[in-house]
Amino acid sequence: MSKKVRICMIGAGRVGKLHSGTLKRYVPDGEVVALVDPAEAVLNETGEQFGIDGRFPSLEDALEKAEFDAVIITTPTFTHKQLAMLAAAEGKHVFMEKPMAMNLQECDDIIAAVEGRGLLLQLGFMRRFDPEFVAAAERIFAGEIGEPTLIKSLTHGPGLPPAWANDIRTSNGMLAEVNSHDLDCIRWLMGSNPERIYVEAANFKGEERGAHAEHFYDNMFATLKFESGALGNISGVCPCDYGYDARVEIIGKKGIMQIGSMQGMDVIVCTNRDQGLITPIYKRWPERFAWAYIHEIQHFVECVQTGNKPRVTGEDGRWAVAGVLAGTKSMLEGRPVRLEEVMDPAWPVPWQQ
Incomplete structure (x- = not known):
């Protein structure tokens, strides 16, 4: 025992x-x-x-x-x-x-x-432990959809992060606190390290919800190129208010695979003809990834x-942090950033100085 x-x-x-x-x-x-x-x-x-x-x-x-x-x-x-x-x-x-x-x-x-x-x-x-993602990864690696050529990943969270996470000086921002899951996931599913990233960010709800940190953003979109030549994108929204939403789409040379849906459970309710059919969405992350x-x-x-x-x-964690650093540098400088620009551990991260 x-x-x-x-x-x-x-x-x-x-x-x-x-x-x-x-x-x-x-x-x-x-x-x-x-x-x-x-x-x-x-x-x-x-x-x-x-x-x-x-x-x-x-x-x-x-x-x-x-x-x-x-x-x-x-x-x-x-x-x-x-x-x-x-x-x-x-x-x-x-x-x-x-x-x-x-x-x-x-x-x-x-x-x-x-x-x-x-x-x-x-x-x-x-x-990497979710039954749907694990099954998808096994089928991708087995060649079911052919060589992966493009991946789309999104994570949209319903609530505003805690105050420390709103400030890129203490958290590296939403790209780290929310979308580092996407950065790890797409690297895993594509079987290739990211080579370049370009990030655009916007702030729509921060002011009205008390998030006043410099460079705070609640919407983010990243485009990536992998060492394999494949392409990818990540979208992040937090707070999105409508629920917890995490989905991935992978296109290969032979087909397409989708992981996850907006439907939280196989329950459909109809109480009147004006509102129509209703199906629940995941309210929070512990439900989606229980x-x-x-x-x-x-x-x-x-x-x-x-x-x-x-x-x-730890190597997987390190790659995700590298993606966060390159993505944040891209956002602040308004240009695509190659991962090699941030891979030296001695690089002084400007927004943390």
Whole structure:
């Protein structure tokens, strides 16, 4: 019988709640034994909700007073490097939510710290564990639609991100916080690294909703070219208000494949002839990717138990961050940017200086 994996959940907010619930309900081989959050009210609320007795204001306190094997990091992006490196220094395996970090130097420091101790690092790109996306990827890689030539991906979220995520200085903006999922997904499904990206952004709702950070945008459209010669685009809207919407279309030499739909469930309602047929849409991301979140945490626990390499690695996280940096540079400079322009870890990211 495999030893149960003891986990320290860093961050007691909405993603910390999601993963804590997943472990409690669906992953019997994993257990949250420590919960970390500096906000006492949030810490206690989540601790009570999921029966987590070990509650600490900092990772340092948790490391000193609790015994665990791994950490799950769900805190703001600008905190990731410090937390991951501290956990790795103490011999803990690391699962971290996207985006991996603020820049490539931070990504490289995290990877070196984890791999240098022979530990595991998994990134929270849950689409790689979603049953629909996994099945689609297998069929693409098997050649069903032929060589991929063009991909379209969108992520539209219903709510305004937290204040820190509205500022590109502390988050790299919506391209990072929302659409890094798309950046990872299209690289995965196309089987090729991005070579060039051009981003246009616009702000329609920020002022009326209290988002006043410089360079804030709530609509984004990116066009990409891959090393394979294939083309792609990404659209991002947040807040979109109508629901949570994540879809992908891939065109190959032999055919087309579509992943996802706006229909949230196979239920149709009609109450009058004026309104007509109504079918629900996904309201939030935990509904759309419910099984993906379960499978990714199950996978992480299994990797800790077996020592197998995670399906989504630090290298994947690094590529997504590179796409974010190149895309943001493109937006600010109004021109296409080649990925090679930002790939040097020593490149001083201008908006973070």
